[in-house]
Amino acid sequence: MNQQYSIAGLHLPDVNQEEKLHRILSSALEKTMGDESKISETFLPYxxxxxxxxxxxxxFRESTPAEQSSILQLCNLGILEEAYxxxxxxVGYMAKMVLFAETTEERMLYALFGADEVSHLSQIKRFLPTPKLSNNPFLNMLEDVVESDDKTVLLFVLQVVLEGWGLTHYRSIAQSCQHPQLSSVIRGFLQDESRHHATGVTLFEKISSSKLSQDIVDILAIFLQMVQLGPQSVVTAIEKVKGDLSKVEKINIFAELDTENHSGSRLKLLRSLMHLPNTINIVENLQNKGCFQPLKANQCVL
Known part of the structure; x- marks a missing residue:
């Protein structure tokens, strides 16, 4: 993939704040969103x-206060950077779907949805230091899926499943966020995300099950495996601060994080999101592969 021209645009650089293009963008954002200046203080952990x-x-409990703070900061940055x-x-996906639209109204909706994503991106960015794109398996998968030219894949994987999943995730992090301004920003995303998800469901339900791509099953199997493996990012954050952990130590951490229940509730939600009238075969296929079964702690160590 040519990163410069990827639809997802995860590697696109930012222009310098002094450049004219940035000033024009800031003016346009201020016109639609009001004053959205960057948060001055660092309020981690959120x-x-x-x-x-x-x-x-x-x-974690036996770590020094400094180590605990570092672990928490990594976990916090993980949430914010993934959202960013x-x-x-x-933004890229909605622009692509404008071109894939089959009616005037569909094209208009996706153009509006693109503006939603720009607004969300701008607001999240105010709470981040310089965003860094790490080797995140979920983002790697997302980047690949956005490049697909199969509209059934795009609608079901991204708008039905991932936007539906994102609604629950954003609601959770908004409720638990200790920073009132950031919590309010994330809550503000919910209505937009709900509209994006509902549109995906509406358009996808019109598609015959016979026209659905096998790629949907393959992609969702990869995604569900990530969920089955539990909170890998939390264990990685601990290891970055504490140093290399043995297999036994990692198993103990996953057990203490209650990974089987943690993953089980998420897999149940995802199964319900996937269950539409024309997706019975997809869900059964994934079920037969064991994709909705959470893993025990000793199975989560990579």
Whole structure:
């Protein structure tokens, strides 16, 4: 993939704030959103240890205050950076769907949805230091899916499943966020995301099950495996601060994080999102592959 011309645009650079293009964008955003100046103070952690279940993890509780702070900061940045790059990919995706539209109204909707994603991206960016694109398996998958030219894949994977999943995720992080302004920003996304999801469902339900691509099953199997593997990013954050962990230590951490229940509830939600009148075969195929079965702690160590 040519990163310079990818639809998701995760690697697109930002222009310098002094450049004229940036000033024009800021003026346009201010006209539609009001004054959205960058948050001046650093308020990490936005989410506390309890949100990540770190208070249940022995190695975290026994760490020094400085180590605990570093682990929490990594977990917090993980949430914000993932949200930033998801919204960044959303700008490109909506632009692509404008071109794929089959009616005037569909084209108009996707053009409006693109403006939603621009607004979300701009607002999330105010709460981040310089966003860094790490080797995140979910973002790698997202980038590949956005490049698909199969509209059934785009609608079902991105708008039906991932936008539906995103609604629950944004609601959760908004409720648990300790920063009132950031919490309010994320809550403001919910109505937009709900509209995006509902549009995906409406358009997808018109498609005959015989026209659905096998790629949908293959892509969702990869995504569901990521969910099955539990909170890998939390364990990675602990290891970055504490140093290399043994397999036994990692298994203990996953057990303390209650990974089987953590993943099980998410897999149940995802199964319900996928269950539409024309997707019975897709859900059964994934069920037969064991994709909705959460893994035990000792199965989550990569």
């Amino acid at each position: 989410w506390n240890a309890e949100y990540f279940n770190l208070d249940q993890v022995k190695i 790059f998801i919204e960044k990919a959303g």
